[in-house]
Amino acid sequence: MSSTEPFDIIVVGAGVVGCSTAYYLQKNNPTKRILLIDRLPAAGQGNTAMSAAAVRNMFAxxxxxxxxxxxxxFIESVQTKMGFDLTFEKCGYLWLMSDKQFNDPSVQMWMQKMKASSIRWTLYDKKQLKKMIPSLNVDFARDEEAQLLHLPEVSYGLFGPDCGVLDPTKLVSFYLQEFSKLSKVKPKFGVEVTGLLLEADPKLDMPGEPFVWQNKRVNGVKTSSGVLRAEMVVLATDAWSNRLLDPIGFDSQTKAKKRQMFVIHASEKKPLMDLLYTKGFSDKGCIPFTILPMAGVYFRPQLQEKGFWIGC
Ligand SMILES: Cc1cc2nc3c(=O)[nH]c(=O)nc-3n(C[C@H](O)[C@H](O)[C@H](O)COP(=O)(O)OP(=O)(O)OC[C@H]3O[C@@H](n4cnc5c(N)ncnc54)[C@H](O)[C@@H]3O)c2cc1C
Incomplete structure (x- = not known):
């Protein structure tokens, strides 16, 4: 199959969004020729690979x-019914909150809305938290490091038992495998899309088209190895979308933002091992995915590596 022939759909970006989009498009349109393309050497190597991959249903x-x-x-059925191991572990989510945070109207409304929709949660007070997680310091009153981090004292823990963590690269492998079973077009890796092919519609075949006053449509992509034409182009390029959209006059308002992830190995460090294997929250026998009472800091239990990922 020639790489320059027109495709029905080109999906740019083979992260979790691109791979799942390609799969569902192919599943619902079996005869369409769908090309999945990414500039990196393999699927799922962008933001998806950096993700803490925590999954929660605790929303307002x-x-x-x-x-x-x-x-x-769906994730559970992929594991149990389809036998594809995503290492999804229902370790739960634990939001540690100060008294002030807990009493904020937005938190109270969030809890009410979850209750109304039968989203399960349990509230623990400080005394219960101390008993359940003896190795977690929830009393920061005179702690110098906590003060440096602006950590308020923990008064409550809101626990969601149906949340969990998985391996994001396995989720990508699952979607890519299912897409490849249905698709006749081999994905292209290591090919950068350098621009969108914007053309006049209808074409007048005049030099300098498309002009401002003409109707235009995207008829494919320009890549590091030539032009690829398609009836439809789907951008699943996440934080990099604006690089392709801005030149055609469409501001997607997306902008890359720096995040950080630290890997902590707990093995042979007893207090950390005790924290990792905290019992009582789930049948996984580990500490839940835990959010500290300050903006955006959390830690994820990583049972396969006997450690934690700390993110912010
Ligand atoms: C530190 C961190 C922690 C996170 N934690 C969580 C979490 O706990 N739970 C959660 O749900 N989400 C989390 N996220 C967010 C989640 O990872 C992303 O929302 C998700 O991975 C986005 O998937 P994507 O497919 O859109 O993007 P990506 O995986 O980044 O895929 C985009 C792809 O497009 C390709 N691409 C871009 N431009 C071009 C081009 N011009 N030509 C060809 N290819 C191109 C890239 O190479 C990349 O592979 C986290 C993100 C980070 C960074």
């Missing part, structure tokens, strides 16, 4: 509740 918005609750059920 009913749309998010529906999306995430059904996603969790």
């Amino acid at each position: 918005s009913s749309t998010n509740q529906l999306l995430t609750d059904s996603s969790i059920k």
Whole structure:
């Protein structure tokens, strides 16, 4: 099959969004020729590979509740019914909160909305938290490091038992495998899309087209190895989308933002091992994915590596 022939659809970006989009498009349109393309040497090497890959259904918005609750059920069925191990572990989510945070109207509304939609949660007070997680310091009153981090004292822990963590590269492998079973077009890796092929519609075959006053459409992509034509182009390029959209006059308002992830190995360090294998929250016998009471700091249990990922 020639790489320059027109495809029905080109999906740019083979992260979790691109691979799942390509799969569902192919599943629902079996005769369409869909090309999946990424500049990196393999699928799922962009933001997806850097993700903490925590999955939660604890949202206030009913749309998010529906999306995430059904996603969790889907992930479970991939593991149990289809036998594809995503290492999804229902370790739960634990939000540690100060008294002030807990009493904020937005938190109270969030809890009410989850209750109304039967999203399960349990609230623990400080005394219960101390008993359940003896190795976690929830009393920061005179702790110098906590003060440096602006950590307020923990008064409550809101626990969601149906949340969990998985291996994001395995989820990508699953979608890529299922897409490849259905597709007749081999994905292209290591090929950068350098621009979108914007053409006048209809074409007048005048030099300098497309002009500002003409109707235009995207008829494919320009790549590091030539032009690829397609009836439809789907961008699944995440933080890099604006590089392709801005030159055709469309501001997607997306911008890359720096995040950090630290890997901590717990083996042979007893206090960390005790924390990792905290019992009582889930049948996984480990500490839940835990969010500290300050903006954006969390830690994820990583049972396969006997450690934690700390993200911010
Ligand atoms: C540190 C961190 C922690 C996170 N934690 C969580 C979490 O716990 N839970 C959660 O749900 N989400 C989390 N996320 C967010 C999640 O990882 C992303 O939302 C998700 O991976 C986005 O998937 P994607 O396919 O859109 O993007 P990506 O995986 O980045 O895929 C985009 C792909 O497009 C390709 N591409 C871009 N431009 C071009 C081009 N011009 N030509 C060809 N290819 C191109 C890239 O190479 C890349 O492979 C986290 C993200 C980070 C960074």
